[in-house]
Amino acid sequence: MITAKGLYKRYRKTVAVDHLSFDVQPGVVTGFLGPNGSGKSTTMRLMLGLDHGEGQTLFDGESFTDIRRPMNKVGTLLEAKPFHPTRSARNHLRMLASANGIGDKRVDEVMELVGLGTVRRKKPKGYSLGMAQRLGLAQALLGDPRILLLDEPTNGLDPHGIHWMRDMLKHLASEGRTIFVSSHLLSEMQLMADELVVIGRGTMIFNGVVDQFVREFTQSTVIVRSPSADGFATALEGAGAAVTKGKDGELVVSGMEIGAVGHLAFTENVELSELSTRSASLEEAFMSATGSSEEFVAAEPLGKTPAAKTPATKTGGADNA
Ligand SMILES: Nc1ncnc2c1ncn2[C@@H]1O[C@H](COP(=O)(O)OP(=O)(O)OP(=O)(O)O)[C@@H](O)[C@H]1O
Numbered sequence: 298m299i300t301a302k303g304l305y306k307r308y309r310k311t312v313a314v315d316h317l318s319f320d321v322q323p324g325v326v327t328g329f330l331g332p333n334g335s336g337k338s339t340t341m342r343l344m345l346g347l348d349h350g351e352g353q354t355l356f357d358g359e360s361f362t363d364i365r366r367p368m369n370k371v372g373t374l375l376e377a378k379p380f381h382p383t384r385s386a387r388n389h390l391r392m393l394a395s396a397n398g399i400g401d402k403r404v405d406e407v408m409e410l411v412g413l414g415t416v417r418r419k420k421p422k423g424y425s426l427g428m429a430q431r432l433g434l435a436q437a438l439l440g441d442p443r444i445l446l447l448d449e450p451t452n453g454l455d456p457h458g459i460h461w462m463r464d465m466l467k468h469l470a471s472e473g474r475t476i477f478v479s480s481h482l483l484s485e486m487q488l489m490a491d492e493l494v495v496i497g498r499g500t501m502i503f504n505g506v507v508d509q510f511v512r513e514f515t516q517s518t519v520i521v522r523s524p525s526a527d528g529f530a531t532a533l534e535g536a537g538a539a540v541t542k543g544k545d546g547e548l549v550v551s552g553m554e555i556g557a558v559g560h561l562a563f564t565e566n567v568e569l570s571e572l573s574t575r576s577a578s579l580e581e582a583f584m585s586a587t588g589s590s591e592e593f594v595a596a597e598p599l600g601k602t603p604a605a606k607t608p609a610t611k612t613g614g615a616d617n618a
Pocket of ligand 1: 333335
């Protein structure tokens with residue numbers, strides 16, 4: 298388990314991380330999300346004591362700098378490529394392994410595990426970004442740690458690689474490990490993460506389970522198909538719902554629960570061929586939650602009016618003190 302308390306970092310006038318506190322539970326994948334420049338990398342560096350700042354992070358009760366053999370407890374993958382330019386990938390890992398009391402057998406094991414077994418004698422400088430990410434994960438796994446802290450591990454991976462990384466992290470979490478992972482790929486995060494820490498401008502926006510985040514920051518809609526769609530749309534609006542026409546004439550209903558829509562169809566004697574709920578995506582929730590905390594806001598494309606944005610003030614779950 299990771300417990301972060303009161304993390305704070307200022308660069309001259311910029312407060313990069315503003316008193317962040319959160320817990321990361323074992324046995325699940327916890328995603329770390331935030332717009333560009335919101336402070337994710339700075340938070341991760343603070344957690345590992347790589348940046349000077351305030352606050353405390355405990356990894357299963359110990360701060361990173363107090364752990365005697367950190368690789369055996371906390372595996373890390375940060376954005377920069379930390380590889381020796383001329384050593385082979387295998388020798389790079391062997392060197393790290395021997396400094397941490399880890400045998401060569403484990404080096405070959407992790408290289409196989411991340412799919413680099415056949416290129417282990419190549420130099421990392423000849424690796425693609427995706428291969429370098431795999432090597433970074435191999436390095437993080439070297440000491441078989443119970444905790445993993447990964448900054449953008451899917452960066453540079455192709456769709457197969459992303460799929461592989463997702464399965465790998467879910468598998469590692471299922472073994473009871475604590476996995477804290479940042480990513481820009483929201484659709485990927487929706488498939489991979491069970492819990493989320495979402496920040497904007499260095500402050501906490503949400504800490505809790507993914508479904509709760511999507512529910513809190515978006516509205517799910519009810520989809521209706523009916524041979525009498527037009528008449529039923531009028532009845533729905535009369536009952537206070539907002540109705541738009543979707544593709545193939547479906548009615549997209551918001552502001553009314555699915556049960557109430559079904560009941561109205563029954564009382565109006567309207568035949569329905571579909572009645573279902575459509576949940577919003579993590580991306581929609583992220584846009585709604587972080588809209589007002591984006592640091593870099595581009596102009597809207599010509600002909601588009603800016604969408605209304607929900608103020609990002611809600612938090613759910615863990616303390617935010
Ligand atoms: N070395 C630095 N000197 C000055 N300001 C910095 C430095 N590093 C980060 N910052 C600022 O701190 C804030 C947080 O940056 P950080 O890189 O932690 O965000 P991030 O969420 O990881 O961004 P991204 O998603 O774009 O990687 C930003 O405003 C950034 O400009």
